[in-house]
Amino acid sequence: MIRLNGWSAIVILAAIGIFLAYGGARALGEVGFWTLVTGSEWYPTIAEPRFGFVPLLIGSAAVTITAIFLSMPVSLAAAVFISEFANKRVKEVAKSIIEFMAAVPSVVYGLIGIAIVVPGVKEAFNLDSGLNAMSGAIVLAFMIAPTIVSISEDALHAVPNDLRQGSLALGNTRWQTTYKVVLPSASSGVLAAVMLGMGRAIGETMAVLMLTGNAARIPGSLFESVRTITGTIAAEMGNVVQGGLHQSVLFTLGLVLFAITFLINLVADLVLEKQRRRWRR
Amino acid sequence: MVTAQSHAGKGSFDLHDVSVTYGSETAIAGVSMHIEPNAVTALIGPSGCGKSTLLRCLNRMNDELGNATVGGRILLDGVDVYDKEYDPVELRTKVGQVFQKPNPFPMTIYDNVAYGPRTQGIRKRSDLDALVERSLTRAALWGEVKKDLKKHAFELSGGQQQRVCIARALATEPEVLLMDEPASSLDPISTQQIEDTIAELKEYVTIVIVTHNMQQAARISDKTAFMLRESMEHPAFLVEVGETRTMFTNPGDKRTEAYITGRFG
Numbered sequence: 001m002i003r004l005n006g007w008s009a010i011v012i013l014a015a016i017g018i019f020l021a022y023g024g025a026r027a028l029g030e031v032g033f034w035t036l037v038t039g040s041e042w043y044p045t046i047a048e049p050r051f052g053f054v055p056l057l058i059g060s061a062a063v064t065i066t067a068i069f070l071s072m073p074v075s076l077a078a079a080v081f082i083s084e085f086a087n088k089r090v091k092e093v094a095k096s097i098i099e100f101m102a103a104v105p106s107v108v109y110g111l112i113g114i115a116i117v118v119p120g121v122k123e124a125f126n127l128d129s130g131l132n133a134m135s136g137a138i139v140l141a142f143m144i145a146p147t148i149v150s151i152s153e154d155a156l157h158a159v160p161n162d163l164r165q166g167s168l169a170l171g172n173t174r175w176q177t178t179y180k181v182v183l184p185s186a187s188s189g190v191l192a193a194v195m196l197g198m199g200r201a202i203g204e205t206m207a208v209l210m211l212t213g214n215a216a217r218i219p220g221s222l223f224e225s226v227r228t229i230t231g232t233i234a235a236e237m238g239n240v241v242q243g244g245l246h247q248s249v250l251f252t253l254g255l256v257l258f259a260i261t262f263l264i265n266l267v268a269d270l271v272l273e274k275q276r277r278r279w280r281r
Numbered sequence: 282m283v284t285a286q287s288h289a290g291k292g293s294f295d296l297h298d299v300s301v302t303y304g305s306e307t308a309i310a311g312v313s314m315h316i317e318p319n320a321v322t323a324l325i326g327p328s329g330c331g332k333s334t335l336l337r338c339l340n341r342m343n344d345e346l347g348n349a350t351v352g353g354r355i356l357l358d359g360v361d362v363y364d365k366e367y368d369p370v371e372l373r374t375k376v377g378q379v380f381q382k383p384n385p386f387p388m389t390i391y392d393n394v395a396y397g398p399r400t401q402g403i404r405k406r407s408d409l410d411a412l413v414e415r416s417l418t419r420a421a422l423w424g425e426v427k428k429d430l431k432k433h434a435f436e437l438s439g440g441q442q443q444r445v446c447i448a449r450a451l452a453t454e455p456e457v458l459l460m461d462e463p464a465s466s467l468d469p470i471s472t473q474q475i476e477d478t479i480a481e482l483k484e485y486v487t488i489v490i491v492t493h494n495m496q497q498a499a500r501i502s503d504k505t506a507f508m509l510r511e512s513m514e515h516p517a518f519l520v521e522v523g524e525t526r527t528m529f530t531n532p533g534d535k536r537t538e539a540y541i542t543g544r545f546g
Contacts, residue, residue: 087347162384166446168345170397170453171374180396185387 013262020258023251027051030245036252042216042227044236044246051249053256055218059133059226060257063208064201066137066222067144072194075145079152079193084178095150102146110210113139118211125223131213133226139207144197151196155189155275156182188275195268199261205230229257291358292375292456292487293318294339299353300516301334301343308334310516312353314506318456321479321488323502323525325495327545330508331517332491336459339489340376341369357457374401377450377486378459382466383442385434385449390417390426393434393445397453412452419485420448421478440471447478451486458482460490464497476501495541499529507537 021028027036031051039052082094117138122130159182167177183190205228213225214235227235233250240247294316301308309331316322324332334343341362343349355362362372374397385393394413403409413430417423422444426432434445443463450458460479464472479488479501492498498505505528510517521534532538539545 160384162380162382163386165342165345165380166384166386166449167396169340169342169373169378169380170400170449171370171372172397172400173370176400180400181386 016258017255020251020255024248024255026243026245027248027252031249033252036249037256040218042232044249049246051246053229053253055216056227056229056232056253057256058218059212059216060202060228060230062133062219062222062226063136063140063212063228064198066133067140067201068194068198070137071141071145071148071197074141075148075193075197076152076190078145078149079156079190080178080183082149083153083156084174084182098146098149101142102150106143106204106206107210109139109143110207113207113211121223127223129213129225131211132224133212133219133222136208136212136226136228137222139211140201140204143204143207144201147200148193148197151193151272152186152190155186155193155272158189158275159185186275188271192268192271192275195264195271199264199268202264203230203257203261205234209234229253233257290318293358294457294487294489295354295356295359297354297356299335299338299351299355301331301338302350302352303346304348307516309508309510310518312508312519314519314522316457316487316489317504318487319483319485320503321483321490321501322504322506323498324489324491324506324508325493325498325540326508326517326520327510327540328493329517330510332508333461334517335508336378336461336489336491339457339459340373340378342373342378344369374453375455376457376459377453377455378461379443379446379450379463381462383439383446385437385442385445387435388433389431390434390437390445391430394448394452396449401453413448416448416452417445419451419478419482420444421474421481422448438471440467440474443467443471443475444478447475447482451482455486457487457489460488462491462493465493472497495529495543499525505529507532507534507540509536509540 036051037053039050040054041050041052042055043050078094082091086094113135117135118130120130121127121132121135121138125134163181163185164177167181168174172180208228209231212228212231214227214231215225216227216232219226233254236246237250240250296312296314296316299312300310312335324335326332337343338351338355343351351363357372357375361367386396391413394416395409398409398412403412414423417426422441425441426437434442437445447463464475467475476497479490482488490502502525504522505525506522507520507528508517509520520536521528521532523533528537529541532541
């Protein structure tokens, strides 16, 4: 039964891949995969349309990587606090807040971003518009925090207590014990947490669609408007001709996104498995 | 070069009416005894008689459990270690501990042993090298690992891992070394090696060892303290403490005799 479930997961994954490839077949045939992936212009609706993914890939990368850099220090600190320093009561409250953060719909994050972050970024950096990669990344940083916090916390929690005791008994403070023994011991789990956060960030659609300004061109800085892979698919899919080339190109774009998230999650899982095996001695 | 500190004559404990309470339950009460420097003192008694709890009082590791309260007075070389001014972190550099299960850190043998000294601010490579060699030598492991100090500690056998842990505890040059059933998870040969190590170590440190194994206590210790908890309603207490030879040949208390001859426990 378990094996059946395992296989069915693989079958479903393969089916998604095949479905996306099938939908993108026309684009892959007429434009070609390489031209799509390396093309630097995205003008899908002009008379002679240009379908280049590069601005979208850069848009997604800019927002995702910035979000990770913003979220990681705070999330990791939160995980360390919850796992190593908080007492039982505080731990429970903190965990339910994190769960609640994960449960907020992304469109609500988008609205909060529009109301607070966009004007804030505009003010703070003295810009004409706050609808840019930075605003998207800031809101995204909050959205991926629950993933990073809870998985890092699991990894820290899995470090055997023996090691903490051993370090304390050698005349180390709790803090020294945390950064000299516990964090290094949990490093691969923390890495996996960050990667899963990244997978979540790159797949996020609604909030970035609302906040990044959606200009599909290669940005010069984080304070310019960008368009992400997900935002493009969501914004344009409703306006395309059924069975047309544009629709097929969007399917291919979906296939690329699927491949990226699949790879990130796969690597994260392998890293996590390595971490689990470590304490099985 | 760090000179080998000699703690000869240092590292004596005096316990006055020590009790430990977890929440509302008193685990041990009324323990008064003297622990001699540069000798091996064995704490024996049946399971659950508070041996390990008493041991953890000596380096204040009970503090880390959160809900334990220690009563009475514990003096290390005449200084009350439970004084409000006394820093437990400081205490633990003087009173090291080896645990029941080998718990090397996930790093190299060298880094394991150098862990404590590095915390104490020793950074010079030659000083650390000397300390690592001396500690591993004292833990009777140097000959086996001197060529693979960069090896991950997890690759060693259980007995070797435990001796890395002993070396690690010795590297901070403690006055006292607490050992909580250090050989209980090891095979007979490793146990033998650990026991041989202990016999040599008392030249440098005071050793307090908790053991389940009466023969082991008889073999390695100079003094033996017998603890007992007669019922769950009453806390554990110290039945008697004395020269190991006397305790095992001519115990002063009937309960000691009964335990040692294997009539219970």
